[in-house]
Amino acid sequence: MAQLIRSGFSGRITKSGVLGAARSMSTAWWSHVEPAAKDPILGVTEAFLADPSPNKVNVGVGAYRDDNGKPVVLGCVREAERRIAGNLNMEYLPMGGSVKMVEETLKLAYGENSDLIKDKRIAAVQALSGTGACRLFADFQKRFSPDSQIYIPVPTWSNHHNIWRDANVPQRTFHYYHPESKGLDFASLMDDVKNAPNGSFFLLHACAHNPTGVDPTEEQWKEISYQFKVKGHYALFDMAYQGFASGDPERDAKSIRIFLEDGHLIGCAQSYAKNMGLYGQRVGCLSMVCEDEKQAVAVKSQLQQIARPMYSNPPIHGALVVSIILTDPDLKKLWLKEVKGMADRIIGMRTALRENLEKLGSPLSWEHITKQIGMFCYSGMTPEQVDRLTNEFHIYLTRNGRISMAGVTTGNVGYLANAIHEVTKTA
Amino acid sequence: MHGGKALLSPSSSADRRLSALVRHLEGSSSIVMGSKDSSIAASPTSARNSVFEHILQASEDPILGVTVAYNKDPSPVKLNLGVGAYRTEEGKPLVLNVVRRAEQMLVNDNSRVKEYLPIVGLADFNKLSAKLILGADSPAIQENRVTTVQCLSGTGSLRIGAEFLSRHYNQHIIYIPQPTWGNHPKVFALSGITVKFYRYYDPATRGLDFQGLLEDLGSAPSGAIVLLHACAHNPTGVDPTPQQWEQIRQLMRSKALLPFFDSAYQGFASGNLDSDAHSVRIFVADGGECLVAQSYAKNMGLYGERVGALSIVCRTPDVAGRVESQLKLVIRPMYSNPPLHGASIVARILKDSNMYQEWTVELKAMADRIISMRQKLFDALRNRGTPGDWSHIIKQIGMFTFTGLNRNQVSFMTEEYHIYMTSDGRISMAGLSSKTVPHLADAIHAAVTRLD
Numbered sequence A: 001m002a003q004l005i006r007s008g009f010s011g012r013i014t015k016s017g018v019l020g021a022a023r024s025m026s027t028a029w030w031s032h033v034e035p036a037a038k039d040p041i042l043g044v045t046e047a048f049l050a051d052p053s054p055n056k057v058n059v060g061v062g063a064y065r066d067d068n069g070k071p072v073v074l075g076c077v078r079e080a081e082r083r084i085a086g087n088l089n090m091e092y093l094p095m096g097g098s099v100k101m102v103e104e105t106l107k108l109a110y111g112e113n114s115d116l117i118k119d120k121r122i123a124a125v126q127a128l129s130g131t132g133a134c135r136l137f138a139d140f141q142k143r144f145s146p147d148s149q150i151y152i153p154v155p156t157w158s159n160h161h162n163i164w165r166d167a168n169v170p171q172r173t174f175h176y177y178h179p180e181s182k183g184l185d186f187a188s189l190m191d192d193v194k195n196a197p198n199g200s201f202f203l204l205h206a207c208a209h210n211p212t213g214v215d216p217t218e219e220q221w222k223e224i225s226y227q228f229k230v231k232g233h234y235a236l237f238d239m240a241y242q243g244f245a246s247g248d249p250e251r252d253a254k255s256i257r258i259f260l261e262d263g264h265l266i267g268c269a270q271s272y273a274k275n276m277g278l279y280g281q282r283v284g285c286l287s288m289v290c291e292d293e294k295q296a297v298a299v300k301s302q303l304q305q306i307a308r309p310m311y312s313n314p315p316i317h318g319a320l321v322v323s324i325i326l327t328d329p330d331l332k333k334l335w336l337k338e339v340k341g342m343a344d345r346i347i348g349m350r351t352a353l354r355e356n357l358e359k360l361g362s363p364l365s366w367e368h369i370t371k372q373i374g375m376f377c378y379s380g381m382t383p384e385q386v387d388r389l390t391n392e393f394h395i396y397l398t399r400n401g402r403i404s405m406a407g408v409t410t411g412n413v414g415y416l417a418n419a420i421h422e423v424t425k426t427a
Numbered sequence B: 001m002h003g004g005k006a007l008l009s010p011s012s013s014a015d016r017r018l019s020a021l022v023r024h025l026e027g028s029s030s031i032v033m034g035s036k037d038s039s040i041a042a043s044p045t046s047a048r049n050s051v052f053e054h055i056l057q058a059s060e061d062p063i064l065g066v067t068v069a070y071n072k073d074p075s076p077v078k079l080n081l082g083v084g085a086y087r088t089e090e091g092k093p094l095v096l097n098v099v100r101r102a103e104q105m106l107v108n109d110n111s112r113v114k115e116y117l118p119i120v121g122l123a124d125f126n127k128l129s130a131k132l133i134l135g136a137d138s139p140a141i142q143e144n145r146v147t148t149v150q151c152l153s154g155t156g157s158l159r160i161g162a163e164f165l166s167r168h169y170n171q172h173i174i175y176i177p178q179p180t181w182g183n184h185p186k187v188f189a190l191s192g193i194t195v196k197f198y199r200y201y202d203p204a205t206r207g208l209d210f211q212g213l214l215e216d217l218g219s220a221p222s223g224a225i226v227l228l229h230a231c232a233h234n235p236t237g238v239d240p241t242p243q244q245w246e247q248i249r250q251l252m253r254s255k256a257l258l259p260f261f262d263s264a265y266q267g268f269a270s271g272n273l274d275s276d277a278h279s280v281r282i283f284v285a286d287g288g289e290c291l292v293a294q295s296y297a298k299n300m301g302l303y304g305e306r307v308g309a310l311s312i313v314c315r316t317p318d319v320a321g322r323v324e325s326q327l328k329l330v331i332r333p334m335y336s337n338p339p340l341h342g343a344s345i346v347a348r349i350l351k352d353s354n355m356y357q358e359w360t361v362e363l364k365a366m367a368d369r370i371i372s373m374r375q376k377l378f379d380a381l382r383n384r385g386t387p388g389d390w391s392h393i394i395k396q397i398g399m400f401t402f403t404g405l406n407r408n409q410v411s412f413m414t415e416e417y418h419i420y421m422t423s424d425g426r427i428s429m430a431g432l433s434s435k436t437v438p439h440l441a442d443a444i445h446a447a448v449t450r451l452d
Helices: A002-008 A015-025 A042-050 A075-084 A099-110 A129-144 A158-166 A186-195 A218-231 A254-261 A293-311 A316-327 A329-359 A367-371 A383-393 A413-424 B011-025 B062-072 B097-108 B123-134 B153-168 B183-190 B210-218 B242-254 B278-285 B317-335 B340-351 B353-384 B407-417 B437-450
Strands: A122-127 A150-154 A171-175 A201-205 A234-239 A267-271 A284-289 A376-378 A402-404 B146-151 B173-178 B194-199 B225-229 B258-263 B290-295 B308-313 B400-402 B426-428
Touching: A075 A316, A075 A329, A075 B097, A099 A122, A099 A254, A099 A267, A099 A284, A099 A316, A122 A129, A122 A293, A129 A158, A129 A234, A129 A267, A129 A284, A129 A293, A129 B317, A150 A158, A158 A171, A158 B317, A171 A186, A186 A218, A218 A254, A234 A254, A284 A293, A293 B153, A293 B183, A316 A329, A316 B340, A329 A367, A329 A413, A367 A376, A383 A413, B097 B340, B097 B353, B123 B146, B123 B278, B123 B290, B123 B308, B123 B340, B146 B153, B146 B317, B153 B183, B153 B258, B153 B290, B153 B308, B153 B317, B173 B183, B173 B210, B183 B194, B194 B210, B210 B242, B242 B278, B258 B278, B278 B290, B308 B317, B340 B353, B353 B437, B407 B437
Parallel strands: A150 A171, A150 A201, A201 A234, A234 A267, B173 B194, B173 B225, B225 B258, B258 B290
Antiparallel strands: A122 A284, A267 A284, A376 A402, B146 B308, B290 B308, B400 B426
């Protein structure tokens, strides 16, 4: 050992001698690392928290708030957690996650009596909420359809772009939002679907499109589904708001059911972040409909191979909460009631915001506030108008003009309407 | 074009056309590009064809497959020495009392909410985890040179670190000990880092091949990443001595090799949290940089909650800040932010001095039980006069023992004695109890005397 030290360093063996040599010898490995840009959505909440103004309003991130502006833990969730605490062990889940949780989750998306479930044709694994489900799919798509691309709507949740980029899947976009009508650009959407090469992969928001709140009608969904068949496209549904949009989970899954009726072999990313208020627990599911049970087993095994070097197996706590709620008829009933309550409050706030703006005599049309659905309203405000809202009125939202209706309360809707009116009245 | 107006006729005529064509195209898997009126393809996503038809079933995970086989065995004397999860003397999984208490406190606290954590996770948890592994008086912490992000247990911490290195570090090679935990090569390979091995285990001595290790690291290219098991090497249980660690440190620093520690057993190996962190701390003490992946799966029994942390020790606070911002960009498109529950439990325990104390006592009890199982097994083999030197059983440390048994002997033990272990001869000491040691000793004795 002494030999090594003499050959490696000069001088006496003192701690500072060793340290000095180490410092002068090795360069810092990360000095070239640039600071990364802040996440556009999560950066809003950071800025909000740092603002000392008593009037500040956070309509940025999409997490539900009650009418007092407070986060909510659902009663069914508290009860489920009570039952979990101290009782069950914390052993590893299988790589594919909680079987029971996944079973119940599939019923929500595919229908309680789905033949696909009975015939075991769905490959499904527990995932880290919606993000994790999309990422598993993107990595799987890269691995097994390496030449494929993903078509993503404009606009979409910004993290969708990050997910497919990190999975090294090339991205294309398709028309979705129609700025003039603040609704769906259906004609251009259909053109894009037709013009895409046959067998393209499309990301579709099942309901409550984020960030616009603009959803196709049932008829429009049927036409989209038909055209997908003509073109042989693959549909991946991101369903982050089932139950949260209309208040009725079955109704919110309509787009998926239409595609299933038409025989599409869809993929579906589900999240319990919003509809069960389990945000931080990271509970979700990725499912993929296959031709038969054998293929479903193969696909599931490959999804597990992607999960293993990412996190080995998914977290147990949130999965237990979901299973307990969905398998206990009373708790499930309570959940459905609470989800409807959240959806109804949001629908009520949409009405209130629109009425307030109309009462203020705004020259603009605010019809889209009540036509759009789900947590978000795409207000149509420009980034400059948004900056004024923030700087002059301490109202925080993303610069694309997306308002999280969950952050609107009877207490702040007047203030919010007034501020929006101020910055848009000369538009 | 007016948005919202359908261009196609209503769906019923589309259905009619579709059924007509399906009758013609039944069974065909080709895509027909016909006239615009009736060109309906027998599309890949309609009922019969999947875009993923070519997919083969992946093979079973070798470690988790052991438990699958064990579960199928009806024998009353069966013994599961496969997966590395702690078991009590009664063979039951264990939730630590202090963990139960912490969880109950969380549940009873009605002010707690379930909001998203920040991308980097729970701040308290991160600070406390860094202190735990680096030491409360660590100069790196005091100088604000450490960035710590909450990750999904050890696996998640390794993967985030690997992805970060793949993007921002100029050397895309990692040296991994031979053998190592089966998932290590996959984590790094998937992140785009080339995996090479350095000699580690010596089958002849069932100990460390120290010369081989020094030679292999000595001939690694400057700046290469080196994976080090902080303590209780998995699967062999063979750790370098403190003197050997010092030599490894000097060699690595002299070649600017980047240390990446996997610390999955702190406190679980010797029973002492500080001793088990010694290897990491000597590297940090010399002022150089390193990465550390921590897991609370074993030492807090939080397996399924997926609690861990990645710490990167940097030269300056400014660098640490920039590194953290880049880590966020890796995490966000993977799962946005980490799970809340397990980290909350850990933070609660680590910040309360009474609970922390209680934890160290329960942790030491787990480690002591394992150490006593080692002694009992060694004594049992010696009493039976089993041929061979079995001292490695008591020299190796941590949850696993690399018995040195070969595949044939392992199969024999499974078939004749219903003992389940991985085919490399690794046994989980945590799965043993005083009651079952004799059965295992009998099996080893039989395997060694009847088979080569």
